[in-house]
Amino acid sequence: MVNAITFNQTHIAQEELEKQFGEKVQHIHKQMIEGTSVGAEFLGWKQLPNEIDQEELNQVLATAEKLRKSADVVVVIGVGGSYLGAKAVQDALSPYFGKHEDNPEVIFAGQNLSGTYMKQLLQHIDGKEVAVIVISKSGTTTEPAIAFRILLEYMENRYGAAMKDRVVAITDKSKGALRELANRSGFTTFVVPDDVGGRFSVLTPVGLLPIAVAGIDILQLLEGAKDAVKEYTSSELSTNSAYQYAALRNHLLNEGYNIEILASFTPNFATFHEWWKQLFGESEGKDGKGIYPASVAYPTDLHSLGQYVQDGRREIFETFVQFKETTANCAIPTTEDNLDGLNYLSDKTMNEINDVTLQATMQAHQDGGVPLIHLTVGKKDAYHIGYIIYFFEMACAMSAYLLGVNPFDQPGVEEYKKNIFRMLEKPGFVEEK
Missing domain, CATH: 3.40.50.10490 (Glucose-6-phosphate isomerase like protein; domain 1)
Known part of the structure; x- marks a missing residue:
């Protein structure tokens, strides 16, 4: 069509x-x-629907099926493009009340810094079977990194060594804090493509895995x-x-x-x-x-x-x-x-x-x-x-x-972060003059 x-x-x-x-x-x-x-190195999204790796797509589907069977609730951690696309599709295609039949509840964390939100999330998932999908290119973005640190402690305390089968990391292919932790911990991982920026990433595993877990047909998407x-x-x-x-x-x-x-x-x-x-x-x-x-x-x-x-x-x-x-x-x-x-x-x-x-x-x-x-x-x-x-x-x-602007950069996003690091006295942070 x-x-x-x-x-x-x-x-x-x-x-x-x-x-x-x-x-x-x-x-x-x-x-x-x-x-x-300008910014042509981030045009990977243009042919992405036709060029998505079939083996990776099969792995996304298999992992989604595994999470659906093992979890009552899947917490997706991310901010900006690492969560908005998935939540947009999920909300648009899910029932107004409840969830898709026989699929876990998919909820989101790491998009805010509300301690009340996080405390109530922990209370909400307690007593349910839980899995976590964490999405971050670097693993150090403040909002999702804090949420992941808290939820990782929760998962370790609750599941022990078996926790590794309940955490999926979507991150850089070779570098960064989250990649290092995922490799060390044995998490299932997917790659955030280097040539696709966050806000264009919904048709990569960044969006496809959470969407599939919610019971939505990503092949039709x-x-x-x-x-x-x-x-x-x-x-x-x-x-x-x-x-x-x-x-x-x-x-x-x-x-x-x-x-x-x-x-x-x-x-x-x-x-x-x-x-x-x-x-x-x-x-x-x-x-x-x-x-x-x-x-x-x-x-x-x-x-x-x-x-x-x-x-x-x-x-x-x-x-x-x-x-x-x-x-x-x-x-x-x-x-x-x-x-x-x-x-x-x-x-x-x-x-x-x-x-x-x-x-x-x-x-x-x-x-x-x-x-x-x-x-x-x-x-x-x-x-x-x-x-x-x-x-x-x-x-x-x-x-x-x-x-007349580069569609794929976002230099202004860094300004508030510099203020946070200065105000919270982040070790090693040196503000440029």
């Missing part, structure tokens, strides 16, 4: 968009193909991404909707719209918004440039942020993600007294009303002066989530290059 996403916008004519960005897009596309673009690779190979702006989205974002920025709001009417897609925000925020927000990525979960946020979107400062544009097919629905009953006045809806379903609300919201916001982008996705399943992941990755890289 191709064309799993339909891209629509009414802000600028396609001919004008091509006139502004067509040649630039072709030039950047050529550089990415030739490996001459990869199949969707593979078809997206085929779809977005063209350098022509007129035929590549991922590049159209990237160009349109830059056009809107040039017109003064410097905030993009990702909006959806699907509650369990909200964590995907967070992955999207990291993807674009870290890739574009540097050198004093970038579009600020924000998000809303409608219709909930129509009753809070909706007022600002409708009538506030005209510096925002919205990208709506709509899933056309749904897996379940609920009818509206009829009542005799009709006290709430809703009998006029009794021939409709909740999903029908949700879709009408989406269309009404788009119309209202466009009438209020908000430029709109509408991405229609066939269905919210593993295949289409894999497809839209790749769509956004490709669009993000092109958008950042059009902006």
